[in-house]
Amino acid sequence: MLDKLSKWKAKAEQGKEIEGVNLENVPKHVAIIMDGNGRWAKKRGLPRIAGHREGMSVINKIVKKANSLGVEVLTLYAFSTENWKRPKNEVDFLMRLPERYLSVELPKLIEENVKVRLMGCKDSLPAHTINAVDNAIEKTKSNTGLVLNFALNYGSRDEIVSAIQQIAEDVNTGKVNSQSINDELVGQYLMTQELRDPDLLIRTSGEIRLSNFMLWQLAYTEFWFTDVLWPDFTEQHFLEAIEVYQQRTRRYGGI
Numbered sequence: 001m002l003d004k005l006s007k008w009k010a011k012a013e014q015g016k017e018i019e020g021v022n023l024e025n026v027p028k029h030v031a032i033i034m035d036g037n038g039r040w041a042k043k044r045g046l047p048r049i050a051g052h053r054e055g056m057s058v059i060n061k062i063v064k065k066a067n068s069l070g071v072e073v074l075t076l077y078a079f080s081t082e083n084w085k086r087p088k089n090e091v092d093f094l095m096r097l098p099e100r101y102l103s104v105e106l107p108k109l110i111e112e113n114v115k116v117r118l119m120g121c122k123d124s125l126p127a128h129t130i131n132a133v134d135n136a137i138e139k140t141k142s143n144t145g146l147v148l149n150f151a152l153n154y155g156s157r158d159e160i161v162s163a164i165q166q167i168a169e170d171v172n173t174g175k176v177n178s179q180s181i182n183d184e185l186v187g188q189y190l191m192t193q194e195l196r197d198p199d200l201l202i203r204t205s206g207e208i209r210l211s212n213f214m215l216w217q218l219a220y221t222e223f224w225f226t227d228v229l230w231p232d233f234t235e236q237h238f239l240e241a242i243e244v245y246q247q248r249t250r251r252y253g254g255i
């Protein structure tokens with residue numbers, strides 16, 4: 001116990017640890033399935049959209065914390081290709097969230113050196129949603145801090161199918177030789193192109209599934225699930241996830 005305490009002190013003095021997190025082993029890419037907004041609202045007798053509004057206000061705290069710890073990429077699952085099945089009023093509300101969020105937070109994101117990025121099928125998103133995100137991408141394009149990657153109208157199977165279609169097309173036109181298709185080449189056709197694979201996946205709300213999220217990219221990611229509903233998620237939970245991540249041994253099939 002004493003040993004642990006003195007180790008902690010030594011690290012803290014060297015500035016290698018804050019709040020129990022070893023700054024030398026911070027997951028570089030953290031992906032979060034932000035789930036449980038509806039249940040949070042239901043528990044309070046509120047409409048589901050109240051849960052989404054509350055959930056939106058959590059994002060900023062986590063972005064700030066991730067940025068301060070030196071996380072390089074934070075991917076947030078905001079809307080899946082399956083979420084169109086929801087009632088129209090809920091979908092409409094969710095499609096307004098990016099502009100609501102960015103109209104308040106964009107100046108802070110710019111100041112904090114955050115670079116906004118989008119991952120998902122733009123085609124079926126309303127113009128007002130795309131415009132808000134495109135504007136944020138444009139205004140933060142030279143930033144060099146945390147990459148804030150929003151998965152909006154994102155579905156991993158769609159992503160893989162369209163990668164296969166594009167690769168097939170490039171094989172047909174002679175741009176790609178079918179013999180040279182490998183793991184790395186496939187990665188270049190995915191929506192994560194220049195991003196490294198997530199090191200840590202967090203899912204809130206107690207569901208233990210991926211719901212069509214980054215099926216290719218999560219091949220060797222560490223998973224952390226919590227029963228906490230997304231609107232109740234705090235910086236402390238985020239730190240807890242990172243602490244657990246730091247206790248894992250990543251073997252990638254080795255020994």
Ligand code: IPE
Nearest residue numbers: 034035036037038039078079
């Ligand atoms: C996550 O919360 C937000 C989106 C999927 C857009 P949910 O809306 O899925 O909340 P639950 O799972 O119904 O509680």
Ligand code: IPE
Nearest residue numbers: 033034035077078079080211
């Ligand atoms: C996954 O949550 C999608 C997002 C968090 C955006 P869902 O609530 O849509 O997932 P399922 O339906 O419970 O699998």
Ligand code: MG
Nearest residue numbers: 035036037038
């Ligand atoms: Mg859900």
